[in-house]
Amino acid sequence: MGIIGLTTFVNNRSDRYLRDYELHNTYLVIDGNNISCQIYNLYTKGNCAFGGDYDSFAYAVSNFFDDLLKCNITPLVLIDGGTENKKLKTTVIRTKDKIRRAALFSPCDRRTMKFLPLLQTIVFKNVMIKKNIRHVQCLFEADNDIATVARILNCPVLSYDSDFYIYGSQYIPFDTLDNCVVRHSSGKGYVKHCKIYKVEYLLNSFRGLHESMLPLAAILLGNDYVKHGTFKNFFRHLKLKGVSKKKHNEQQCRIEATFIWLSKYTLDKAIISILIRLPKPCRQRLLNLIEDNINSYTNASAEILIPLGFPKDYVARVNTHHLNRSFKFEEDINTLTYIEETCEGEEDEISEEEDDEIELMSTIDETELFSQNKAINNLPKWFVNEFLMAELPSFFMDLIVRRLYTCPVQIENDCYRSSNVISLKIISVIFGLLKSAIHDKVRYMRYMIRDQNRLVTRELKATEIINCCKLPSLFNLRKIPLSIRKEILNKTLGINTADCINELPPEWILYVGCIKYWIREQEPPVFHKSNVYAIVIGMLFHIIDSKIGIYRTIHNFTQKKSQVIETIKQKRKAHNYKPTYTTNGTVIEACKKVSYYDCLLAAPFFISHFNLDKKFQFYSNRKLFNRSIVHAFAEFQNCLKHAMSLNALLKYPYPQTTVATLYNGTLLYNLSNNFKTHQDIEKYINAVLGMSPSLLRLFHILLSKVKSEFTSLFQVEVKHCKKRKKSKRPKTNAESDTQYFSATDNSTELYYDPDNPYSILNHV
Numbered sequence: 001m002g003i004i005g006l007t008t009f010v011n012n013r014s015d016r017y018l019r020d021y022e023l024h025n026t027y028l029v030i031d032g033n034n035i036s037c038q039i040y041n042l043y044t045k046g047n048c049a050f051g052g053d054y055d056s057f058a059y060a061v062s063n064f065f066d067d068l069l070k071c072n073i074t075p076l077v078l079i080d081g082g083t084e085n086k087k088l089k090t091t092v093i094r095t096k097d098k099i100r101r102a103a104l105f106s107p108c109d110r111r112t113m114k115f116l117p118l119l120q121t122i123v124f125k126n127v128m129i130k131k132n133i134r135h136v137q138c139l140f141e142a143d144n145d146i147a148t149v150a151r152i153l154n155c156p157v158l159s160y161d162s163d164f165y166i167y168g169s170q171y172i173p174f175d176t177l178d179n180c181v182v183r184h185s186s187g188k189g190y191v192k193h194c195k196i197y198k199v200e201y202l203l204n205s206f207r208g209l210h211e212s213m214l215p216l217a218a219i220l221l222g223n224d225y226v227k228h229g230t231f232k233n234f235f236r237h238l239k240l241k242g243v244s245k246k247k248h249n250e251q252q253c254r255i256e257a258t259f260i261w262l263s264k265y266t267l268d269k270a271i272i273s274i275l276i277r278l279p280k281p282c283r284q285r286l287l288n289l290i291e292d293n294i295n296s297y298t299n300a301s302a303e304i305l306i307p308l309g310f311p312k313d314y315v316a317r318v319n320t321h322h323l324n325r326s327f328k329f330e331e332d333i334n335t336l337t338y339i340e341e342t343c344e345g346e347e348d349e350i351s352e353e354e355d356d357e358i359e360l361m362s363t364i365d366e367t368e369l370f371s372q373n374k375a376i377n378n379l380p381k382w383f384v385n386e387f388l389m390a391e392l393p394s395f396f397m398d399l400i401v402r403r404l405y406t407c408p409v410q411i412e413n414d415c416y417r418s419s420n421v422i423s424l425k426i427i428s429v430i431f432g433l434l435k436s437a438i439h440d441k442v443r444y445m446r447y448m449i450r451d452q453n454r455l456v457t458r459e460l461k462a463t464e465i466i467n468c469c470k471l472p473s474l475f476n477l478r479k480i481p482l483s484i485r486k487e488i489l490n491k492t493l494g495i496n497t498a499d500c501i502n503e504l505p506p507e508w509i510l511y512v513g514c515i516k517y518w519i520r521e522q523e524p525p526v527f528h529k530s531n532v533y534a535i536v537i538g539m540l541f542h543i544i545d546s547k548i549g550i551y552r553t554i555h556n557f558t559q560k561k562s563q564v565i566e567t568i569k570q571k572r573k574a575h576n577y578k579p580t581y582t583t584n585g586t587v588i589e590a591c592k593k594v595s596y597y598d599c600l601l602a603a604p605f606f607i608s609h610f611n612l613d614k615k616f617q618f619y620s621n622r623k624l625f626n627r628s629i630v631h632a633f634a635e636f637q638n639c640l641k642h643a644m645s646l647n648a649l650l651k652y653p654y655p656q657t658t659v660a661t662l663y664n665g666t667l668l669y670n671l672s673n674n675f676k677t678h679q680d681i682e683k684y685i686n687a688v689l690g691m692s693p694s695l696l697r698l699f700h701i702l703l704s705k706v707k708s709e710f711t712s713l714f715q716v717e718v719k720h721c722k723k724r725k726k727s728k729r730p731k732t733n734a735e736s737d738t739q740y741f742s743a744t745d746n747s748t749e750l751y752y753d754p755d756n757p758y759s760i761l762n763h764v
Helices: 006-011 032-043 054-070 085-104 120-130 143-153 199-203 211-221 228-238 250-262 267-275 280-298 312-321 352-362 372-377 381-388 395-402 421-437 482-493 506-521 529-538 541-548 554-574 587-592 596-608 614-618 627-649 665-675 681-688 693-707 733-741
Strands: 019-023 026-031 073-079 134-137 157-159 171-173 190-196 404-406 444-451 454-461
Touching: 006 250, 026 032, 026 143, 032 054, 032 073, 032 120, 032 157, 054 073, 054 120, 054 190, 054 541, 073 120, 073 143, 085 395, 085 404, 085 444, 085 454, 134 381, 143 157, 143 280, 171 190, 199 211, 211 250, 211 267, 211 280, 228 250, 228 267, 267 280, 372 395, 395 404, 395 421, 395 627, 421 444, 421 454, 421 482, 421 506, 421 627, 482 506, 482 627, 506 529, 506 627, 506 693, 529 627, 529 665, 529 681, 529 693, 541 596, 541 693, 554 596, 587 693, 596 693, 627 665, 681 693
Parallel strands: 026 073, 026 157, 073 134, 157 171, 404 444
Antiparallel strands: 019 190, 444 454
């Protein structure tokens, strides 16, 4: 978030603070969380309302890194870890805001609002691993380490966070970075054009301003840790002298006035002038805040370079050379005389929202908070190493430091229970394994979760026993056999090894295990079997992509493949081709036998479901948006996120799910919406994939692995209705899709035998 208004302040004077720059042949320190969000918002052609189009996001991230590598840039990506204690209130405020925005969000808002999907960071990490991009997950907030690494290596930071105007490192705002790569003016190599900021550009604009004063400016103006209202009395004194209110809004005036004022003071004298305008009871707390914030901007160790691949002896030399001294204010603050500034027409108010925040924060007992250093010192070395390598999710640190979990917010139906509730069983097992790093006697953790449209705190008891056996200590977790770790995961998710789940491709096992957990744990009002069919058939899209290439619009597909498809049809017609298959065999075997021709013929069905329905493009009626479908898939994503987290903590009893190849929110929403219009969903699928028997075989074998435990769920409901007069009406999705997607020219004449669900395949 950074400092409110500072980016606008710089942009309004871009000729003064930003210079044209050719980015190439250098290290580039990347603010991972921030840039991941920027790429999703700007370059992912997805629909946020449906929970995330991760294939499109992975493609955009991959292109981003490819461009950097082409310019001989070495990316060093730093990701945020646990939440700082001082940032907890900001986290609460942002979570409440997300709940509010999620309740209002719909596909109609896709151009004006963005809502980041739950598994975005996981997909971002997967792409970096695949491309061997050097990255590290900091133990807590990454900004200090990002700035430190950039200063040590004398290279730029890439972010879109106004805090980096203060840190003193070279800074490239992401919105100035060209999307394309061009040849270097010398003709050798490639560059990316952008604009770069250096702190001397700012200091030269305010004569007398010293770099050491900039962290104090951030505190006064309100960064992520401090609201500018904290220093309201100080700004009454400032009175925004020397700035033009006609040209700028109040915050812009405040920024300029603050820099002008600080240019006339030393750091100690500036702090005195601020403290005398604060009531004595709150001075010490705010002085501590000032000292902490100044030190957080200026004080950091080079140790983070080690997990980024730099030699230990190099890091040792850097630490010796860059000795950091902590700032400490030495004056006696109690002897300072309080000065009350007055401003006519101003009223001090505390909003209802601030009251709610105070009440919520009071439920988190500060006496129970561990210090960050103590928490880290208690952790096993393997845990810290795996956390730094981003193998473990960042929320683990929050569970350890303060026994608190902020449940992620998704777009869902707020008439139902939060989509996070379904995962509490998994979270309790995770905490049961982590809690030994706190204290063996700890039994409960707290979590902040949506209750209707409010944010509340709840208690969750740690799971300590699974299958009559006590969970191992975190310190012994890497010492126990893999078979026992796998058993912990199996029992948590309800994976039954006797049901042939091991016949799946290894990378699908955890995903299918999550499908079964999701079905088992869902509440009936949310659930519809069309969701399950959508999830299962949606698993096929990456197989089609791998065979024929990636297509997401019918127009592009038809342009490139229509002639090939016509040739296939003519050949099959000439040879009197009759599609047949058997459901014997394993999923792995069926995957290997999926044919290129079958994928081409089935592709239009999938491609048409990747795109936003036209009714959302031309109408703003929010009632068209089916939140029940979205809620069901939000629950599934929660299951997947926390199952993958537990899998990582247990050191991968199963290979991690590659989310981008299996989950596309728009596809699943459209498929489920379509399937709900069909009484017999399997009959419909048999029709639309009738001329792709190798895919249809894979679908039914895969479905059988899910159906084995939930036979009643998949029964076809026979509805007995009184005969009604025929009415003129437009064709339903069921009718139009069957006609369009069936591989035969006379799909309306197909005969279906209810006793033989595959009889439709005999008609060509």
